[in-house]
Amino acid sequence: AQSVSQHNHHVILSEAASLELGCNYSYGGTVNLFWYVQYPGQHLQLLLKYFSGDPLVKGIKGFEAEFIKSKFSFNLRKPSVQWSDTAEYFCAVEGYSSASKIIFGSGTRLSIRP
Amino acid sequence: NAGVTQTPKFQVLKTGQSMTLQCAQDMNHEYMSWYRQDPGMGLRLIHYSVGAGITDQGEVPNGYNVSRSTTEDFPLRLLSAAPSQTSVYFCASRGLAGNTGELFFGEGSRLTVL
Numbered sequence: 107a108q109s110v111s112q113h114n115h116h117v118i119l120s121e122a123a124s125l126e127l128g129c130n131y132s133y134g135g136t137v138n139l140f141w142y143v144q145y146p147g148q149h150l151q152l153l154l155k156y157f158s159g160d161p162l163v164k165g166i167k168g169f170e171a172e173f174i175k176s177k178f179s180f181n182l183r184k185p186s187v188q189w190s191d192t193a194e195y196f197c198a199v200e201g202y203s204s205a206s207k208i209i210f211g212s213g214t215r216l217s218i219r220p
Numbered sequence: 221n222a223g224v225t226q227t228p229k230f231q232v233l234k235t236g237q238s239m240t241l242q243c244a245q246d247m248n249h250e251y252m253s254w255y256r257q258d259p260g261m262g263l264r265l266i267h268y269s270v271g272a273g274i275t276d277q278g279e280v281p282n283g284y285n286v287s288r289s290t291t292e293d294f295p296l297r298l299l300s301a302a303p304s305q306t307s308v309y310f311c312a313s314r315g316l317a318g319n320t321g322e323l324f325f326g327e328g329s330r331l332t333v334l
Contacts, residue, residue: 115260140322149310149325150263196262198323206251206270206316207278208323212262 108133108201110211118217119187127182127214129171129197139180140198140208141171150196156180167191192218222246226311226326233301233333241296241329243311249324250316252294253278254286256307257328263310269294270316301333 109132119125131137141153154165161173171182180197197211227242245252253268255278265278269288283305285297294313298305309329314321 112262142323149327150312150323151325152322155322206314207253207265207268207276209265209279210255210263212260 108137108199108209110197110199110209112197112211112214114214115212116215116217118219120219121189122186125182125184125187125191125216127195127197127216129180129182129211131178131180131197131199133178133199133201136202138200138202139171139173140200141165141169141180141182142196142198142210144194144196144213146193153182153195187216187218189218189220192216224311224313224324224326226309226329229327229329231329231331233298233331235302235333237301238297238299239301239331240298241309241311241331243294243296243326244292245294245311245313245324246292247313247315247324248291249313249321250291251321252288252311252313253323254284254294254296255310255312256280256305257310258307266296266309298331301331303333305331306333307331 111130139156142150143153144150156163156173164170194213196213200208224245254266255263264280267286269275311326312323314323
């Protein structure tokens with residue numbers, strides 16, 4: 107069975123700082139990887155996804171993530187954060203032979219100081 | 221286009237009571253799932269279904285039942301509510317064609333068990 111670890115529980119940054127949120131997964135096969143965002147009071151929405159091909163994927167709102175297979179990692183990055191990026195971020199993994207179920211990490215709360 | 225609709229949005233139960241959380245989607249998605257979200261624990265998969273008549277257990281299935289009699293509906297039943305089931309519940313669906321579908325979430329149902 108697959109699992110996901112997000113080691114940063116709460117990250118506090120100032121506006122214009124660079125962001126990197128860690129995500130490591132455990133699964134003995136091919137995976138699809140996702141980052142979702144949950145803004146305060148809202149439901150989850152997709153930021154970006156990796157299925158195959160270029161390991162550097164770009165998503166909405168200037169976010170990107172890099173899949174490093176040898177490290178079982180899929181870290182989320184943004185060069186310059188804005189106050190509106192304040193939200194909770196979830197990494198998720200789907201194992202190819204896991205009957206399509208998607209497992210989420212525990213989330214990272216991002217707070218941006220204006 | 222309604223997407224994923226959950227009802228009720230809020231519910232208070234007493235220990236031992238039963239209830240059903242309703243979930244309906246109008247996107248003809250094969251895959252439907254239920255997650256619970258608790259502070260510091262992210263989203264945990266309760267049950268999921270890859271089509272009408274097919275259901276399977278996720279990470280935390282105990283205390284919950286599901287059924288999938290139609291493509292559109294995936295109700296979650298609590299047979300005897302416990303305080304540990306106090307949580308926010310999210311229903312999510314996705315298309316499985318090409319194995320590239322993102323999850324679409326409902327707005328959540330906040331359940332309190334006294």
